[in-house]
Amino acid sequence: GQQVMQIPQYQHVQEGEDFTTYCNSSTTLSNIQWYKQRPGGHPVFLIQLVKSGEVKKQKRLTFQFGEAKKNSSLHITATQTTDVGTYFCAAFYSNYQLIWGAGTKLIIKP
Amino acid sequence: DAGVIQSPRHEVTEMGQEVTLRCKPISGHDYLFWYRQTMMRGLELLIYFNNNVPIDDSGMPEDRFSAKMPNASFSTLKIQPSEPRDSAVYFCASSPWGGSSYNEQFFGPGTRLTVL
Numbered sequence: 479g480q481q482v483m484q485i486p487q488y489q490h491v492q493e494g495e496d497f498t499t500y501c502n503s504s505t506t507l508s509n510i511q512w513y514k515q516r517p518g519g520h521p522v523f524l525i526q527l528v529k530s531g532e533v534k535k536q537k538r539l540t541f542q543f544g545e546a547k548k549n550s551s552l553h554i555t556a557t558q559t560t561d562v563g564t565y566f567c568a569a570f571y572s573n574y575q576l577i578w579g580a581g582t583k584l585i586i587k588p
Numbered sequence: 589d590a591g592v593i594q595s596p597r598h599e600v601t602e603m604g605q606e607v608t609l610r611c612k613p614i615s616g617h618d619y620l621f622w623y624r625q626t627m628m629r630g631l632e633l634l635i636y637f638n639n640n641v642p643i644d645d646s647g648m649p650e651d652r653f654s655a656k657m658p659n660a661s662f663s664t665l666k667i668q669p670s671e672p673r674d675s676a677v678y679f680c681a682s683s684p685w686g687g688s689s690y691n692e693q694f695f696g697p698g699t700r701l702t703v704l
Contacts, residue, residue: 509690520679521631523692566631570690574643576621580630 480505482569484579492587497554499582501567510550511568512541515581521566524552554584562586592696594680600702606668609699612661613682621693622655622665623679631679637663670703677701 483502491497501510509528513521525534527543527550534541540553554561567579593612601607613620621636635645640657648655652671657663667674677700681693 511690511692513693515631520695520698521681521693522695526690526692568693575646576633576636576644576690578631578633 480569480571480575480577482567482577482579484567484582486582487580488583488585490585490587491557493559494556497557497561497584498551499565499567500549500551501569501579502549503569503577505548505571507547507550508570508572510543510570512550512552513566513568514563515566516563519563524565557584557586559586592680592682592694594678594696594699596699597697598700598702600704601670602704603671604669605703606666607670607674607701607703609665609667609678609680609701611663611665611680611696613663613680614684614694615661616684617682617694618685619683619690619693620657620663621679621681621683622663623681624676625679625698626676634665667701670701672703675701675703 481504485500489497511526512524514524515521525541530547531545532543538555542551564581564583566581569577595610619638622634623631625631634647635655636643637657653667655665677698679695679698681695683693684691
């Protein structure tokens with residue numbers, strides 16, 4: 479069956495450093511979504527990627543979808559304290575199956 | 589719109605009791621999702637519905653769990669009998685169909701369930 483691997487599990491950064499999380503699927507995706515969950519909160523939608531090789535930007539956030547539609551990444555430039563939280567990918571497959579990544583927790587070092 | 593509404597927000601019960609969690613999706617949304625989140629297992633999709641019909645229930649842990657969607661504005665997740673390992677935050681989310689693909693999911697605030 480389909481599997482989604484999200485790495486790393488945690489990333490500790492100094493404020494101002496960059497952050498990247500990756501999602502990799504064993505099979506081709508229909509599309510992929512990214513969500514952010516703040517501590518104590520619920521997941522909030524960030525973006526959806528549908529097309530092969532798609533790149534989308536939201537201010538300091540850059541989202542990419544691989545050419546083969548099997549992997550995706552989220553990159554944050556110059557992290558700020560407001561970026562703290564857990565970032566999840568949600569992968570949709572053509573057989574209507576939906577699989578979430580395990581999440582990457584962004585921690586800002588004091 | 590009020591967003592996705594879940595009730596109760598907190599539930600404390602004893603092992604063996606029946607627990608019913610409720611969800612009201614955003615009006616007009618075609619999809620409804622039930623999730624469970626724990627520190628150990630992360631965010632797990634339990635089941636999702638399209639137009640009130642279950643599409644994928646492969647994430648439902650066992651027969652003690654059941655979910656229904658009798659109409660477009662209401663869904664329940666029932667656990668009977670409950671066990672301590674069911675303690676978690678349960679989220680409901682809804683989503684409109686995007687025309688040619690899935691669309692963003694709007695999550696409710698969650699129900700924090702504690703089974704003693």
